[in-house]
Amino acid sequence: MFQAAKQTSKIQRHDKDDETLHVENGSTSYRLSLYDQPPLYDVTVEEFETSALDRLRILAEIESSAARNRTMEETKQMTIIQCGKYLPLNSNSASGVDIQAERRKDQLGHFVLRLAFCRSAELRRRFVKAEGTLFRIRYETDDSKERAAFLSSKDFNWISVDADEKEKYEAQLSHFVSNKTDPNAFKNETFYKVRWSTIPDLVEKRKVFLKGGFAYVPGREQASIIYAAFEERLEAALLATSRAIPLVDEETRLNPILDNLAQGFTAGVPSDWVGSGETTGEGITADMVDSLAKQHFPLCMRVLHQNLRKDHHMKHFGRLHYGLFLKVLGLSIDEAIAFWRKSFAGGPGADKFDKEYRYNIRHSFGLEGRRMNYPAKNCLQLHTAHEAGCPYRQLENSPENLQSALLSSYSAQGLTVDDLPEIMSQVRKKAYHVACTRVFEITHPRQVRKGDGLGDGESVTHPNQYAAKSIELEKEAKEPKMEVDN
Amino acid sequence: MTPSSDKEDVDPTSEQVLLTFYRRLYPFKQLFKWLNRGPERTEKELRLFPYREFAYTLRNQAYLRYNSYPSDIEMKKHVCLLTPSRFEIGPVYSAQPKDKKTVRSTHFKAEKREVVFDIDMTDYDPIRTCCSEADICKRCWGFIAVAVQVLDKAIRDQFGYNQLLWVYSGRRGIHLWISDKEAFELTDDQRKAMVEYLTVVKNGKEPGKQVNSRFASKDLPPTLKEACQTINESFDELILQDQNCFGSKEGYETLLSLIPDAKVVSRLREKWSDNPGSPSYIKWDEMKDEIKTLEQPARRVMRNAMEDILLQYAYPRLDAEVSKHRNHLLKAPFCIHPKTGRICVPVDPRHVAEFDPAKVPTIGQLLAELDAAGSSNSGREHRDDWQKTSLKPYIDMFDQYANSVQEKQTKMDLSW
Numbered sequence A: 001m002f003q004a005a006k007q008t009s010k011i012q013r014h015d016k017d018d019e020t021l022h023v024e025n026g027s028t029s030y031r032l033s034l035y036d037q038p039p040l041y042d043v044t045v046e047e048f049e050t051s052a053l054d055r056l057r058i059l060a061e062i063e064s065s066a067a068r069n070r071t072m073e074e075t076k077q078m079t080i081i082q083c084g085k086y087l088p089l090n091s092n093s094a095s096g097v098d099i100q101a102e103r104r105k106d107q108l109g110h111f112v113l114r115l116a117f118c119r120s121a122e123l124r125r126r127f128v129k130a131e132g133t134l135f136r137i138r139y140e141t142d143d144s145k146e147r148a149a150f151l152s153s154k155d156f157n158w159i160s161v162d163a164d165e166k167e168k169y170e171a172q173l174s175h176f177v178s179n180k181t182d183p184n185a186f187k188n189e190t191f192y193k194v195r196w197s198t199i200p201d202l203v204e205k206r207k208v209f210l211k212g213g214f215a216y217v218p219g220r221e222q223a224s225i226i227y228a229a230f231e232e233r234l235e236a237a238l239l240a241t242s243r244a245i246p247l248v249d250e251e252t253r254l255n256p257i258l259d260n261l262a263q264g265f266t267a268g269v270p271s272d273w274v275g276s277g278e279t280t281g282e283g284i285t286a287d288m289v290d291s292l293a294k295q296h297f298p299l300c301m302r303v304l305h306q307n308l309r310k311d312h313h314m315k316h317f318g319r320l321h322y323g324l325f326l327k328v329l330g331l332s333i334d335e336a337i338a339f340w341r342k343s344f345a346g347g348p349g350a351d352k353f354d355k356e357y358r359y360n361i362r363h364s365f366g367l368e369g370r371r372m373n374y375p376a377k378n379c380l381q382l383h384t385a386h387e388a389g390c391p392y393r394q395l396e397n398s399p400e401n402l403q404s405a406l407l408s409s410y411s412a413q414g415l416t417v418d419d420l421p422e423i424m425s426q427v428r429k430k431a432y433h434v435a436c437t438r439v440f441e442i443t444h445p446r447q448v449r450k451g452d453g454l455g456d457g458e459s460v461t462h463p464n465q466y467a468a469k470s471i472e473l474e475k476e477a478k479e480p481k482m483e484v485d486n
Numbered sequence B: 001m002t003p004s005s006d007k008e009d010v011d012p013t014s015e016q017v018l019l020t021f022y023r024r025l026y027p028f029k030q031l032f033k034w035l036n037r038g039p040e041r042t043e044k045e046l047r048l049f050p051y052r053e054f055a056y057t058l059r060n061q062a063y064l065r066y067n068s069y070p071s072d073i074e075m076k077k078h079v080c081l082l083t084p085s086r087f088e089i090g091p092v093y094s095a096q097p098k099d100k101k102t103v104r105s106t107h108f109k110a111e112k113r114e115v116v117f118d119i120d121m122t123d124y125d126p127i128r129t130c131c132s133e134a135d136i137c138k139r140c141w142g143f144i145a146v147a148v149q150v151l152d153k154a155i156r157d158q159f160g161y162n163q164l165l166w167v168y169s170g171r172r173g174i175h176l177w178i179s180d181k182e183a184f185e186l187t188d189d190q191r192k193a194m195v196e197y198l199t200v201v202k203n204g205k206e207p208g209k210q211v212n213s214r215f216a217s218k219d220l221p222p223t224l225k226e227a228c229q230t231i232n233e234s235f236d237e238l239i240l241q242d243q244n245c246f247g248s249k250e251g252y253e254t255l256l257s258l259i260p261d262a263k264v265v266s267r268l269r270e271k272w273s274d275n276p277g278s279p280s281y282i283k284w285d286e287m288k289d290e291i292k293t294l295e296q297p298a299r300r301v302m303r304n305a306m307e308d309i310l311l312q313y314a315y316p317r318l319d320a321e322v323s324k325h326r327n328h329l330l331k332a333p334f335c336i337h338p339k340t341g342r343i344c345v346p347v348d349p350r351h352v353a354e355f356d357p358a359k360v361p362t363i364g365q366l367l368a369e370l371d372a373a374g375s376s377n378s379g380r381e382h383r384d385d386w387q388k389t390s391l392k393p394y395i396d397m398f399d400q401y402a403n404s405v406q407e408k409q410t411k412m413d414l415s416w
């Protein structure tokens, strides 16, 4: 067991070079890891952040799987797909991949997230649960030889039941042997003994023999002990880290990153959605925005659009959020100026348009000032926005308003009063992105089924991702499919 | 024991009666010793008794939650002031329950409590033949006795817990408090696992199969086999002789509904409909004879069914919700049952079969004993007044139990 203080001191900024962090160690002999050795080597701030964000993407999907009542098998399939994209982790036998780099990223991401998630009991609980599920999925899919080697390298606090004891309880233990027709089955079965309270799920299902507070676990149920040990150790490590966190807090540069990560769990993964003009928003003109909004926009942007049409005006943050959203959607600078000029016509700000707002629009396209090409705001940023943010969050405490906004925006696409309780219950759980994802599913019934999210089980994490997927699905539906259905 | 002539006249819900009871008889000191799991601490090293919730049901039925006290002395004062008709014990929280309103809700969590079980006679209504609903007699206590024997053995032997306190609920049920350190600290998930593991009979008002004991048609798990053996020792007397559960058409039809072999069922039904009132033990033997004529695997299927029948008729019927959560409240030992006036006294599991609920002291009887014992200082509080009443053996038993919890705790402290 490592010391918390020691552990946190290992992530320090290099004085010589402020772009790298000094991190040591990192055990990478096996694909599976109990994360009992904090990594100690130099990483860039970018590496620090991306390793954590990519892992968080997976964990947030696992969490929303639970919120959406996916089965373990569905969660597993979804996680395997997502891990393939963002966090590949190959076995020792894999060729043509940099196994060490994969494992380094896996370790680093885990330990960075520990720092972000150790800060409250609630975050710790959720982190342990999601990490536990990820571990379980990897354990189940691991190469059996490598898994055995990994297991024998660790101490799981189990006691092997020796021959004498096995004989003493033969009558009872033989009940738990899987194949009763094989006369040697009992002889060949190995049993382990652990305190019953460490494996409550096996006890509950009477899958183990109980004696004197110990559960006698047949070899094939070994995995349950390992999952329990993984979660128990992680919980203890997080608690230790949380006590030592003031030490890390001095590293002020990391704090905003850590804060952001912790919030990412509720918001889904903060991602910058880079819309590719070729596939989705090709040639979008100012005139098209009205109909696009009705068919493809998430509630946040629907609400902004409706307000703009109603008021012929929009305050700073609304312009910022909506403007960037439209830019990434594919509205060119000229079309954007045309769109905004038309929208403001007859409103209170019409006369200021050319003087002030035009500049701002050009600025947001990177054509003025610092010439930055600003990305559109993601769900996480919209959650924390005070104005023009995520309506699921901002209207959480006035459910009637939220419900009527949902109905007026989406009833044309098939959302009914009957869908509201489910959406509202996610809102009450503060799972805003789950609520939004569910609305997407309901309004695209021909293309996605419940639980599919935006496809492949992905949840909404960015308004542009929502809109782009919606447009993409519509295009697919219109184009005749070439492949044969099976 | 001095039966009092005016025993029937005492109203167990009157303020005066309750005040005398709490002032002179209720074992607050022992209650403190038990719940504090050790001698009074000078430092706040163990936050136990002061962090424990007590909830009162007042005489006007108002319900007061989140009371807590530094020690038994303050508690006794407050109880004598409120004179509740009864009170319940909740968990140890992360902050003192009386401060609940001022601490942040995230800092107010149920942390620890004894594991509790509740067995209520009403869950036996579908099978008992002597009484129903709120009633209980010496005869139907037999079900509780078997339940206690099975559960007590399972918990000691399988879970390894030893600090078990069984308490008569004052009317028709029994409570179990498990105070072992590990049990005291179990999470809700672990509690749920424990109670599901021990739950075999799904409670329901309808007759028919309610047993969930095995996977598909596999053998019983070894621990339930043991339970069957314990039940088997009382089955003949309790189910066949005394309750005569199959002595009527309705009774034997329930039995037939539990038999999976259609041929056996039709042969037995034919036989029994000629003489529906024949005694249960005769019917039971006739069923066994039928089984003997069967070949494998039909015979094995029927053996399994018989085990399940034993479980359905006499395995403890648990109220699972009581046990699953740390924040569940359960009536404290030694309260007075407001309807019967009987005291909720501890029961020795080794002698549970001889326990007669009708002989449990009532508040009327105790007050009369107090009067008879101390005419000189009648009505005034006196140290250990309970020693002079028939409550004495029960408080002695409770005191011993509290000591056992305390000793363990002290030993553990030393070893750390």
Ligand SMILES: [Zn+2]
Pocket: B130, B131, B135, B136, B137, B138, B139, B140, B141
């Ligand atoms: Zn009865």
